[in-house]
Amino acid sequence: MRHVTGRARRARAALAVVGAWAGLLTGTAGCTPDGPVDGVFGPPGRGDVIRVTPADGSEGVRPGSALRVRVPEGRLESVKVVVSQDARESPVPGRLSADGLTWKPDDERLALAAKYTVDAVAVDGQGRRSARHTTFTTHVPEERFIGYLAPEDRSTVGTGMIVSLEFNRKIVHRAAVERAVRVTARPAVEIRPHWFGDSRLDFRPEDYWKPGTKVTVDLNLRDIEGAPGVYGLQRRTFTFTVGRSQVSVVDASAHTMRVRRDGELLTTVPVTAGARKTPTYNGKMVITEMLEVTRMNGATVGFTDDDGKGEYDIPDVPHAIRLTSSGTFLHGNYWAEADVFGRSNVSHGCVGLRDVKGGGADTPAGWFFDRSLVGDVVEVVNSKDKKVAPDNGLGGWNMNWKEWTAGGAVKRR
Numbered sequence: 001m002r003h004v005t006g007r008a009r010r011a012r013a014a015l016a017v018v019g020a021w022a023g024l025l026t027g028t029a030g031c032t033p034d035g036p037v038d039g040v041f042g043p044p045g046r047g048d049v050i051r052v053t054p055a056d057g058s059e060g061v062r063p064g065s066a067l068r069v070r071v072p073e074g075r076l077e078s079v080k081v082v083v084s085q086d087a088r089e090s091p092v093p094g095r096l097s098a099d100g101l102t103w104k105p106d107d108e109r110l111a112l113a114a115k116y117t118v119d120a121v122a123v124d125g126q127g128r129r130s131a132r133h134t135t136f137t138t139h140v141p142e143e144r145f146i147g148y149l150a151p152e153d154r155s156t157v158g159t160g161m162i163v164s165l166e167f168n169r170k171i172v173h174r175a176a177v178e179r180a181v182r183v184t185a186r187p188a189v190e191i192r193p194h195w196f197g198d199s200r201l202d203f204r205p206e207d208y209w210k211p212g213t214k215v216t217v218d219l220n221l222r223d224i225e226g227a228p229g230v231y232g233l234q235r236r237t238f239t240f241t242v243g244r245s246q247v248s249v250v251d252a253s254a255h256t257m258r259v260r261r262d263g264e265l266l267t268t269v270p271v272t273a274g275a276r277k278t279p280t281y282n283g284k285m286v287i288t289e290m291l292e293v294t295r296m297n298g299a300t301v302g303f304t305d306d307d308g309k310g311e312y313d314i315p316d317v318p319h320a321i322r323l324t325s326s327g328t329f330l331h332g333n334y335w336a337e338a339d340v341f342g343r344s345n346v347s348h349g350c351v352g353l354r355d356v357k358g359g360g361a362d363t364p365a366g367w368f369f370d371r372s373l374v375g376d377v378v379e380v381v382n383s384k385d386k387k388v389a390p391d392n393g394l395g396g397w398n399m400n401w402k403e404w405t406a407g408g409a410v411k412r413r
Contacts, residue, residue, distance in 0.1 A: 049074070049130045050122050056134035063110045063139065067092075067118075068102060074124040075100030084115040087153040087238050092116070113140040115148075121293070130315040131293045144233045145169040145226045147181075147201070147219065150288070150394075153238040157375030159210070159245045160286045162394040163191075163203040163217055170198045172227040174409035177201070180232065182218040185209070194399075194407035196391040206401045208377070211262070213242040246376045248368075250330075250351050252280055252383035255342045257351070259368065266371075269364045270342025272333065274349040279385035281328055281349075286394035287376045289322035290369065292359060296320075296329075318359030319369040323351075323378055324393035330378060331355075332365030351380070 051070045054061045069079050081092035094105040103120070110116070118134045140146070147165035151157050163183050171177050174195055183191045183203040187210065194202050209215070216239050221232030250257045252273040259266045274280035295315045319332035332355025333347075340346055341354045341364075355365035377397070380388075390399045405412075 049124050050120050050132035052118050052120065052132060052134045054136045056136065058136040060140070061110060061136050061138045063112060065110060066108065067105050067110060067116070069118060069120050070102050071122045071124070074122055076103055077121045077123050077129065079103040080119045081105065082117045083111055084117070085111060085113065087149045089152065110138050112138055113146070114138045131295055133291065133294050140168065143230055145171070145230050146233055147221065149217065149238060151240050151374060154240065156241045156243045156373065158287065158373040158377065159208040159242055159375065160247070160284070160377035160394070160397060161209065161240070161242065161375030162286065162396050163215070164394060165201045167199045167226070169227060169230055172198070173225055176224055177221065177226050177232070178409045180220045180224045182220070184216050186214045192405045192408060194396060194404050195409060200391070202396055204396055204404065208245065209242040211242055211244050215240050215242065243373055246372065248376070248378045250378060250380045252345060252380060254382070255345065269353060269368065272336060272340050272347055272352045273345040273380070273383060274347050274385065275345050276384070278348045280351060280380050280383045281324065281385050281388035282380050282383045283388040283395065284377055284379045284397040285323035285328065285388055286397070287321055287323065287372055287374050287378065288393055290372065290374065291320040293318055294320045316357070318355050319365040321369065321372060324388060324395065326392050332359055332363065
């Protein structure tokens with residue numbers, strides 16, 4: 001399976017940086033066919049149990065708007081709400097109503113220039129569990145621009161992590177903005193920028209980071225004119241640490257995934273990749289988001305039957321690891337027959353690992369999820385699809401160094 005949420009349009013002007021691939025990646029999970037498919041989850045359908053307001057994908061939500069999570073029957077089993085500002089995540093305290101039908105935050109006023117992420121699990125009147133994952137962003141003042149940063153401030157990431165800034169406004173004066181962003185590493189290594197379009201600026205070294213590297217990102221964007229009359233707001237420093245090296249190679253033809261840690265083979269896992277009509281992308285992909293449970297609905301990504309209903313609607317996909325912004329996931333699969341894994345490709349474009357309903361720690365999917373980091377590399381080979389685009393998620397490793405360095409706005413000798 002493969003899911004498309006598209007790259008969310010950012011609110012105008014700014015007060016903060018919102019972190020996350022999460023920041024670049026919003027919405028819910030699913031799978032997509034070959035090629036780009038734009039879409040967001042949108043309002044819940046008739047079969048959804050959990051209602052979240054503001055609606056998934058909402059932008060520019062005003063501070064006075066009410067944040068609520070509700071179910072019409074049964075009870076909310078868990079609600080986790082996180083607010084991201086300046087690439088820092090903070091939990092949002094809240095409380096359930098006495099009847100278990102409604103959750104609301106303790107502080108009713110929403111933060112400005114922030115991104116909210118809501119993860120809720122509910123049990124309906126018949127005892128069936130379902131999950132919902134939504135995001136929305138709040139109002140940002142006029143005539144300013146900000147960069148939404150990945151990875152998270154003070155995080156530990158895999159060796160394939162790419163520093164990525166997505167700006168909420170189109171950048172006209174790219175060289176000026178590029179000069180105002182400084183990325184350094186200890187131990188030192190050459191790090192170069194690359195622009196994807198007019199609103200995204202990525203940084204990476206020539207090769208994967210060495211384990212243990214400390215990376216610092218200095219944003220000196222305040223009062224930098226990014227476009228006529230539009231000035232930057234941020235002056236901040238962010239850091240992250242590169243953890244151990246883990247690179248996994250999915251061989252779509254052999255139906256296996258070889259997992260290597262610091263160059264040593266840990267294990268070979270049987271998988272199922274994209275079917276003949278919906279193959280998995282080839283190429284190097286970087287883990288950008290990890291969800292213990294999420295929903296995948298074919299209707300959101302163009303997989304519909306003659307009645308317009310989704311070809312699949314799985315409310316509790318376990319161990320979902322996002323690989324691209326267009327929606328390629330590596331995830332647990334409990335609905336396929338056990339003999340599929342290692343023998344045939346049956347997915348809508350994702351890479352499936354054997355799992356059990358609810359997610360099992362001792363299954364191949366649970367094992368891999370527990371040993372993965374945002375920033376780890378998953379490379380797909382021998383699939384009957386094209387190579388993933390370098391701007392699809394953190395796909396910049398699919399460009400050689402000459403191509404990468406040619407994408408900077410500041411000319412260097």
